[in-house]
Amino acid sequence: MAEKIRITTPFTEEASRKLKAGDSVLITGTIYSARDAAHKVMTEALARGEKLPIDWNNQMVYYLGPTPAKPGDPIGSCGPTTSGRMDAYTPTMLAQGIKGMIGKGSRKPEVVEAMKKYGVTYFAAVGGAAALIAKSVKKYEVIAYPELGPEALAALTVVDFPAIVVIDSEGNNFYEIGQKPYRRL
Amino acid sequence: MRTVKTEEITSAVAQMCKEAAYYLPKDVYEALKKGRETEESPVGRDVLDQIIRNAEIARAEDRPICQDTGMAIIFVEVGQEVHIEGGLLEDAINAGVAKGYTEGYLRKSVVAEPLFNRKNTQDNTPAIIYTSLVAGDKIKIQLAPKGFGSENKSGLEMLVPADGVEGVKAAVLRIIQHADCNPCPPMVVGVGVGGTMDRAAYLSKRALLRPTNVRNEHPQYAKLEEDLLTLINKTGIGPQLGGTTSALAVNVEWGPTHIAGLPVAVTICCHAMRHAERVL
Numbered sequence: 187m188a189e190k191i192r193i194t195t196p197f198t199e200e201a202s203r204k205l206k207a208g209d210s211v212l213i214t215g216t217i218y219s220a221r222d223a224a225h226k227v228m229t230e231a232l233a234r235g236e237k238l239p240i241d242w243n244n245q246m247v248y249y250l251g252p253t254p255a256k257p258g259d260p261i262g263s264c265g266p267t268t269s270g271r272m273d274a275y276t277p278t279m280l281a282q283g284i285k286g287m288i289g290k291g292s293r294k295p296e297v298v299e300a301m302k303k304y305g306v307t308y309f310a311a312v313g314g315a316a317a318l319i320a321k322s323v324k325k326y327e328v329i330a331y332p333e334l335g336p337e338a339l340a341a342l343t344v345v346d347f348p349a350i351v352v353i354d355s356e357g358n359n360f361y362e363i364g365q366k367p368y369r370r371l
Numbered sequence: 372m373r374t375v376k377t378e379e380i381t382s383a384v385a386q387m388c389k390e391a392a393y394y395l396p397k398d399v400y401e402a403l404k405k406g407r408e409t410e411e412s413p414v415g416r417d418v419l420d421q422i423i424r425n426a427e428i429a430r431a432e433d434r435p436i437c438q439d440t441g442m443a444i445i446f447v448e449v450g451q452e453v454h455i456e457g458g459l460l461e462d463a464i465n466a467g468v469a470k471g472y473t474e475g476y477l478r479k480s481v482v483a484e485p486l487f488n489r490k491n492t493q494d495n496t497p498a499i500i501y502t503s504l505v506a507g508d509k510i511k512i513q514l515a516p517k518g519f520g521s522e523n524k525s526g527l528e529m530l531v532p533a534d535g536v537e538g539v540k541a542a543v544l545r546i547i548q549h550a551d552c553n554p555c556p557p558m559v560v561g562v563g564v565g566g567t568m569d570r571a572a573y574l575s576k577r578a579l580l581r582p583t584n585v586r587n588e589h590p591q592y593a594k595l596e597e598d599l600l601t602l603i604n605k606t607g608i609g610p611q612l613g614g615t616t617s618a619l620a621v622n623v624e625w626g627p628t629h630i631a632g633l634p635v636a637v638t639i640c641c642h643a644m645r646h647a648e649r650v651l
Contacts, residue, residue, distance in 0.1 A: 250438070251439075251480075253435045253476055253477055263434055265437055265439075268523065270553060290552075292552060313611055314642055315421045316425065317432070317436060319425075336438075336478050348421075361551075365552075365609065365614075370607070371606060
């Protein structure tokens with residue numbers, strides 16, 4: 187594989203727009219985990235005109251619900267969950283300034299349109315590589331919605347978190363590019 | 372009559388929940404290694420390397436292979452000459468699930484009610500339990516924890532007899548192509564053919580209990596399994612980012628059906644095809 191690109195958070199639109207579908211990256215800094223229930227709560231809060239628990243501008247969201255940490259560990263197993271389930275909430279969340287999303291699987295066209303508008307990059311981590319990914323997480327801290335358990339909004343301190351750009355800010359899709367040479371039906 | 376105490380059942384189930392979450396079965400690990408050797412896509416090979424390494428770390432360090440430690444699907448065969456002492460079988464199994472998921476630092480992923488409230492039960496109960504009565508004086512418990520990234524992509528089609536073998540292949544392929552890169556491929560695919568709508572779905576789940584390297588004992592169904600695997604590996608889906616290893620195996624189970632029907636159900640499992648088994 188080609189050389190990996192190191193990126194850090196906060197993650198700006200300028201940094202996001204430089205990445206191309208198929209790029210391998212290593213992410214270092216703070217990323218924020220949220221999945222189905224946290225997305226529902228956050229978008230409902232926005233609809234009521236309330237402020238969110240964190241400022242999402244130039245941040246990265248990781249679609250994750252980890253296993254509980256064993257004593258002495260910062261986090262349990264922590265691979266990506268299916269991003270598509272968050273599609274209904276994503277355009278609203280991207281309007282909050284999120285510049286990077288980490289998950290796995292395909293996204294709806296309206297998400298890709300919002301990504302192009304705001305200059306957002308969508309990364310995939312390897313689905314089911316949860317024990318391996320845990321090695322790059324140094325700290326896990328619940329920021330809000332602790333009642334949601336594994337679905338709480340949390341901050342993760344990561345060092346060289348491995349991911350690949352699957353949809354870039356121009357809408358190029360590596361899932362399509364990667365499959366095409368091997369589709370033989 | 373032989374007596375089995377409910378505490379034995381609870382303790383076995385608790386242990387199995389942990390085992391299944393941490394230790395990828397050998398046949399699945401070998402299938403991943405074989406896939407790594409034959410995978411044509413360089414990116415696909417890199418993904419398979421990470422998946423194999425992940426399984427090795429999980430086994431060596433007693434860590435969940437995946438953060439989605441699943442809903443506990445349990446198939447239990449109770450010998451008609453067994454007397455269960457100490458309470459109800461289902462309560463004993465659920466107590467084991469709660470114990471295993473709590474002690475094992477596994478994720479609690481079950482909500483009590485699906486639509487309006489969705490409150491987490493906090494101990495991963497209840498399990499989905501299929502009980503059958505069999506001959507003998509033993510209890511056989513098989514656990515297959517099921518993650519929902521792949522479960523959400525499963526599907527079912529009610530075909531008609533005229534659709535035949537080609538119709539079945541086309542239906543399975545439609546479901547797989549609709550699932551695409553989402554269910555954490557390389558997949559293990561369980562197919563249920565025949566019965567009723569619900570029976571076909573049950574058969575597709577039960578098909579996943581069979582090791583990936585054992586083909587159906589009926590030669591025509593064994594060939595169907597091989598043909599389906601070849602087809603699925605031509606979709607280009609590959610190990611998540613494209614390639615030739617879209618599935619590790621296809622297991623088909625079949626059952627008697629109505630003269631008017633040909634139900635086909637597909638349960639998709641991710642590469643973490645977890646499984647544990649005990650006989651009490």
